[in-house]
Amino acid sequence: MKYTSQRGTRDILPVDMPVWHNLEKNCRKLFELYNYFEIRTPIFESTELFARSIGESSDIVSKEMYTFKDKGDRSITLRPEATAPVVRAAIQNNLIEKDKITKLYYMGPMFRYERPQAGRYRQFYQSGVEVFGSKDPALDAEVISLSVQIMDKLGLSDLSVKINSVGCKSCRPKYMETLKEYFKSNAKNLCETCNNRLETNPLRILDCKDPSCQKHIENAPAIIDFLCEECKTHFEKVIYWLNVLNIKYEINKRLVRGLDYYTKTTFEIVSGKLGAQNAVCGGGRYDNLVVEFGGNDTPAIGFAIGMDRMVEVLKEHGTQSTEHRFRLLYIATLGDAAKKLGVELLLNIRKSGYAAEMDYIGKSLKSQMKEADRIKAKYVLILGEDEIKSGKAMLRNMETAEQGEVLLDKVLEEIIVRLQSKGSKF
């Protein structure tokens, strides 16, 4: 094969489209029920936009970005996530107004240079929301609830919601210090990567699966115990509202998200049906990002759903909806005169809003019938020399195998009548 898709990218083929469409349709529907409006931002942005928001020390920025210089010597990066671009766009277009809630949703491809694995691609798709303008914990719960509603709507079970709080500017530094101190005292027992993390990002040690680190992690101070008053009550109220909304969740003290902009609430939905890459949704609050990007001080919260993984779960779940197709007419022709008539008729059928197809390979009548059968045509209109001479055509119902003659003058009407109704004789 001369060319193949690039590593970590794949073609999403027609067979899988019903599942994708179903997912997209349901996301859109729920987002709009919650009064979100769609926004589409560019696939690439300045590298700095991501470096600043996601964090220089994060894995995403330090090793996973598709970054290149354009012909104007600008450093460009293919978006690894959508929150930063959406925040940028919201500020740039004055979508965020004082004392007003702005709700945006998006859907599209993201890019991260990682080693491909099941459920992990270099070009992958996310759909998510961002809300600006409220620090109400009830909103946190609503946002989490929305993501859960989508899963419900899609009929997914075996999912669990994990939540945590990562504190804010005032309490996180203190916690980080304590954590650093704690791990430093055990540094010789930690794995190599965790030793590096001690300096770069001690928070992430909490996520380490290395057995030698695990036992220290068990006893590590938890951020929840270090939250400032504001963050603490915020977290408690989120829990309160989650209970009001009747959402099942697990508090995961070690849920650390890999993006630096998160404050207070973070959450994740994981599926028991996937492999190691089991997070299907992740998000959280980011109250400082808007002001850091030069907007007015505006709290915000959002999440992203990993669509590729959702599709996997949906396929496993067997809920792929077969997409509705039109009742299809196949026009079989024999001879040049018939072909001309067929081509004209084909156009008119389609102009009338009905699906139709005919042969362009020069197949025999038998093969045309086979083809009609293969593409599941409901009717076949047979136009042959004999029919044309007598001013008639043969119309065959492929399901009942009944057929009858129709006058060429009225063939369009006759066909339409049959394509509309199910009870016709042939």
Place this chain on the structure above:
RNA sequence: GCGGCCUUGGUGUAGAGGCAACACAGCAGAUUGUGGUUCUGUUAUCAGGGGUUCAAUUCCCCUAGGCCGCCCCA
């Protein structure tokens, strides 16, 4: 970036150091104008490159890709 397993026709599989087998799909034909059954025929230099050998698709090495794990995350 690291480790393990893997890569045979359109698809799914078999195979052995020396004619690459099977199923399904596809195409053609079995009434030179009619489908879904049946029958017949037909469809691959075994991912790419290099090496060992009289001989390799089968053994070895490299590369690419896939899967799984680490890492990270959606």
